[in-house]
Amino acid sequence: MPQRTSRLRRTAVAAAAACGAAISVLGAAPAQAASNTVDVYVWATDVNMRNCPSFSCAPYSHVKLSQVTVDAHCQVKGDTVVDGPYANNWWVQVTAGGPRGWISAVYVSTGNNWEPIPGVPTQREGNCAP
Known part of the structure; x- marks a missing residue:
């Protein structure tokens, strides 16, 4: 009987390890x-x-x-947007749990007037989808 208990214990440990590995792999995919x-x-x-990155x-x-964190995919130059003291002709392609679309960089909290958003790839660096 002790031999059966240790076989069951080894099987349970192996199954737990396999589940842990599967969870690690699945957990890594979204990241x-x-x-x-x-x-x-x-x-x-x-x-x-x-x-598109244009008023057209x-x-x-x-x-x-509205006051939300979104996923930025890339950015390109487009139409100029002015809102109070902020002005920019860079547009950022984003998703926020819905369709992918473009917003003006004016409305992104990082960056400076007339400059791209730091860390977001430009169109020539890839990631821009139609």
């Missing part, structure tokens, strides 16, 4: 997928998200970003 994005904070309220694209209906 690897998210490594192509940078978290940025949208400081303003009711920020329009568009299908109408805002998505029923999609407004």
Whole structure:
């Protein structure tokens, strides 16, 4: 009987180790997928998200970003946006739990006027999807 108990114990330990390895692999997948994005904070309220980095694209209906952290994929130069003392012609492609779209860099809490958002790749560095 002691031999059976140790066999069961070894099986249980092996199963627990396999589950732990599977959980580690599964847990790592989202982090690897998210490594192509940078978290940025949208400081303003009711920020329009568009299908392109230009006023020529109408805002998505029923999609407004307000004081939220979003995933930034890349950035490109586009139409100039001015809001109070802030001005920028860089646009950031983001997702916030819905469709991928573009917002002006003016509404991202990091960065300076007329400059790209630090840490977010530019279009020539990749990650921009249509």
